Amino acid sequence: MSLPVKAHLMDSEGIRRAITRIAHEIVEKNQGVEELVFVGIRRRGVPLAQRLREKIADIEGLQIPLGALDITLYRDDLTTLHVQPLIHKTEVPFSIDGKIVVLVDDVLYTGRTVRAALDALMDIGRPQAIQLAVLIDRGHRELPIRADFVGKNVPTAKKENISVRLQEIDGDDVVSIQEISF
Numbered sequence: 001m002s003l004p005v006k007a008h009l010m011d012s013e014g015i016r017r018a019i020t021r022i023a024h025e026i027v028e029k030n031q032g033v034e035e036l037v038f039v040g041i042r043r044r045g046v047p048l049a050q051r052l053r054e055k056i057a058d059i060e061g062l063q064i065p066l067g068a069l070d071i072t073l074y075r076d077d078l079t080t081l082h083v084q085p086l087i088h089k090t091e092v093p094f095s096i097d098g099k100i101v102v103l104v105d106d107v108l109y110t111g112r113t114v115r116a117a118l119d120a121l122m123d124i125g126r127p128q129a130i131q132l133a134v135l136i137d138r139g140h141r142e143l144p145i146r147a148d149f150v151g152k153n154v155p156t157a158k159k160e161n162i163s164v165r166l167q168e169i170d171g172d173d174v175v176s177i178q179e180i181s182f
């Protein structure tokens with residue numbers, strides 16, 4: 001079911017520019033990319049991580065390893081307090097020991113998905129550091145989690161939804177804000 005769109009926030013050019021800026025920020029913050037690995041959160045964190053990886057390959061001439069985590073928010077109640085993240089699959093086919101892991105997702109909201117991703121990463125290795133890159137930070141955190149790299153900060157109401165559509169999954173690139181009607 002598609003919700004009514006209140007406003008378009010980013011088109012393909014806007015997303016491309018945000019990815020380009022974040023790629024440069026990642027390289028600058030880490031003074032190079034030798035220690036980096038990417039882990040995308042399914043589904044849309046994975047193509048975003050792939051785009052960052054391609055951009056960094058253009059800038060630095062190095063392909064950064066890319067893995068994926070599959071996490072869904074399982075709602076066992078109508079209140080957000082009972083939203084539980086479930087880790088379905090961990091596809092990280094390389095060691096993260098001593099590496100700087102850049103975790104990538106499309107939207108950062110309560111922080112529960114990222115918390116589950118941090119748990120999953122700590123279970124599979126001992127990274128030197130974990131950094132977080134998101135296309136959209138919409139606020140309303142319920143946990144003390146923040147992103148290191150943000151495409152766009154978007155103040156939202158809880159009754160709104162951020163929709164991220166990406167070419168690789170949805171056939172087009174667009175970020176919009178939608179009204180949830182109860």
Ligand SMILES: O=P(O)(O)OC[C@H]1O[C@H](OP(=O)(O)OP(=O)(O)O)[C@H](O)[C@@H]1O
Nearest residue numbers: 043073105106107108109110111112113
């Ligand atoms: O900070 P949080 O409150 O955890 O919310 C952020 C997560 O929510 C979205 O996934 P969602 O479960 O809505 O599924 P989707 O990937 O199909 O949009 C989004 O892709 C993030 O992974």
Ligand SMILES: O=c1cc[nH]c(=O)[nH]1
Nearest residue numbers: 107109160161162163
């Ligand atoms: O608004 C939101 C919140 C979580 N995940 C999304 O994709 N959009």
